[in-house]
Amino acid sequence: xxxxxxxxxxxxxxxxxxxxxxxxxxxxxxxxxxxxxxxxxxxxxxxxxxxxxxxxxxxxxxxxxxxxxxxxxxxxxxxxxxxxxxxxxxxxxxxxxxxxxxxxxxxxxxxxxxxxxxxxxxxxxxxxxxxxxxxxxxxxxxxxxxxxxxxxxxxxxxxxxxxxxxxxxxxxxxxxxxxxxxxxxxxxxxxxxxxxxxxxxxxxxxxxxxxxxxxxxxxxxxxxxxxxxxxxxxxxxxxxxxxxxx
Amino acid sequence: xxxxxxxxxxxxxxxxxxxxxxxxxxxxxxxxxxxxxxxxxxxxxxxxxxxxxxxxxxxxxxxxxxxxxxxxxxxxxxxxxxxxxxxxxxxxxxxxxxxxxxxxxxxxxxxxxxxxxxxxxxxxxxxxxxxxxxxxxxxxxxxxxxxxxxxxxxxxxxxxxxxxxxxxxxxxxxxxxxxxxxxxxxxxxxxxxxxxxxxxxxxxxxxxxxxxxxxxxxxxxxxxxxxxxxxxxxxxxxxxxxxxxxxxxxxxxxxxxxxxx
Ligand SMILES: Nc1ncnc2c1ncn2[C@@H]1O[C@H](COP(=O)(O)OP(=O)(O)OP(=O)(O)O)[C@@H](O)[C@H]1O
Ligand SMILES: [Mg+2]
Numbered sequence: 001x002x003x004x005x006x007x008x009x010x011x012x013x014x015x016x017x018x019x020x021x022x023x024x025x026x027x028x029x030x031x032x033x034x035x036x037x038x039x040x041x042x043x044x045x046x047x048x049x050x051x052x053x054x055x056x057x058x059x060x061x062x063x064x065x066x067x068x069x070x071x072x073x074x075x076x077x078x079x080x081x082x083x084x085x086x087x088x089x090x091x092x093x094x095x096x097x098x099x100x101x102x103x104x105x106x107x108x109x110x111x112x113x114x115x116x117x118x119x120x121x122x123x124x125x126x127x128x129x130x131x132x133x134x135x136x137x138x139x140x141x142x143x144x145x146x147x148x149x150x151x152x153x154x155x156x157x158x159x160x161x162x163x164x165x166x167x168x169x170x171x172x173x174x175x176x177x178x179x180x181x182x183x184x185x186x187x188x189x190x191x192x193x194x195x196x197x198x199x200x201x202x203x204x205x206x207x208x209x210x211x212x213x214x215x216x217x218x219x220x221x222x223x224x225x226x227x228x229x230x231x232x233x234x235x236x237x238x239x240x241x242x243x244x245x246x
Numbered sequence: 247x248x249x250x251x252x253x254x255x256x257x258x259x260x261x262x263x264x265x266x267x268x269x270x271x272x273x274x275x276x277x278x279x280x281x282x283x284x285x286x287x288x289x290x291x292x293x294x295x296x297x298x299x300x301x302x303x304x305x306x307x308x309x310x311x312x313x314x315x316x317x318x319x320x321x322x323x324x325x326x327x328x329x330x331x332x333x334x335x336x337x338x339x340x341x342x343x344x345x346x347x348x349x350x351x352x353x354x355x356x357x358x359x360x361x362x363x364x365x366x367x368x369x370x371x372x373x374x375x376x377x378x379x380x381x382x383x384x385x386x387x388x389x390x391x392x393x394x395x396x397x398x399x400x401x402x403x404x405x406x407x408x409x410x411x412x413x414x415x416x417x418x419x420x421x422x423x424x425x426x427x428x429x430x431x432x433x434x435x436x437x438x439x440x441x442x443x444x445x446x447x448x449x450x451x452x453x454x455x456x457x458x459x460x461x462x463x464x465x466x467x468x469x470x471x472x473x474x475x476x477x478x479x480x481x482x483x484x485x486x487x488x489x490x491x492x493x494x495x496x497x498x499x500x501x502x503x504x505x506x507x
Pocket of ligand 2: 048
């Protein structure tokens, strides 16, 4: 891989669910350290696109190359590629039978064969970062939604991924908890993490995004820097979407 | 999981007492105290034949336990494999597992018992007790498979996706994430199957396996004390299942620790 190559290269992908076309000829490059925010109405294919990047969704045609690895090349091991891709879900999906600390340490211990003491050290520093160190031995049910989502972010970070994928990380949260999760994401962005974020938080998109991608009907309709995107949208569908949401 | 769902999970057997059922006059307590009282009082009040029966039958208890423990262990292994087979994306594995479940569910246990006993007898000469264990676990493995399948499917798919996204493969996901959680759902029905299996081992008495029931029948046919013998046998089975059901319900309660706030 060349230093100048994008860390994610999505090339003309299509995705069908039966007859239904969920992704329509989508191409997108994400550079190392870049933050891409994906916007669009419900059902436009945002989640499908994001989940295609770590192959939770298999595509029907096209190609996706992550950090030099073609997701569909015969010799590639998808599990190793996924270690480079942290993912945060709308519904947190913390391991319910594990404590907060164990949620963070499980994958590094089992997959990287890292020493338990070292992993816990890392885990505690991550819990510090997301502000939940004092809950390390709690179970997920004992936490609020905002706390759970912060743990979920820390869990993904514990694998020390190169890229973080977020699928509407604040959509399942009570309004008063959205801020605490966005704060963590903003910090992460400032530290230079490569991020692809599906969200409806326009403030976050304006503040953090290098590129805003607008999707509709499975296709990328418009892609622009946030100031251009919000102040000068070119497409009528983008304008309509922004009018409805702002 | 709400209390409501848990009660449904337990299924039609419902042998496991509700953990909240702590009142002095719970059905479980009354049954236990009544059973123990009868098992003590009857032999004291009328040593002949009750005390004699109590001296004759217990050899069979160990045989019953042996058959039960061996069968449940095998059935759990078969059940896990069958459950995994039933959710497998591999068409042939899936078909084989489903076929096994269909066949076993469609044949009465007693018929299976005879069938395996005599079919096996044509090929190899194995001790009766081994044939009994094979037949019991073959049958219960299928039921266990359905229990495992339901338990695995009860876990939110988000858990699998989170695990895969971290880099775990499917086998690791099953071992580290899904099964440890599914066990919580699986345990109550497994407990019920365990107790049902223990009771069903009485069927092996017709295969010349000297379990509780067979020992009782031997005693009764010599002494002609049919009523007294079967009274004691019923009480012994009842005592065993009452104690077991309590143990299982306690275990279930302990396993649910992470669901309590
Ligand atoms: N597993 C599936 N089977 C069939 N159709 C699906 C499946 N997953 C998604 N779809 C369809 O694909 C389209 C795109 O779905 P997707 O989840 O990517 O939308 P989205 O933009 O993330 O929407 P939302 O904002 O509601 O999350 C939708 O019409 C959806 O109904
Ligand atoms: Mg979505």
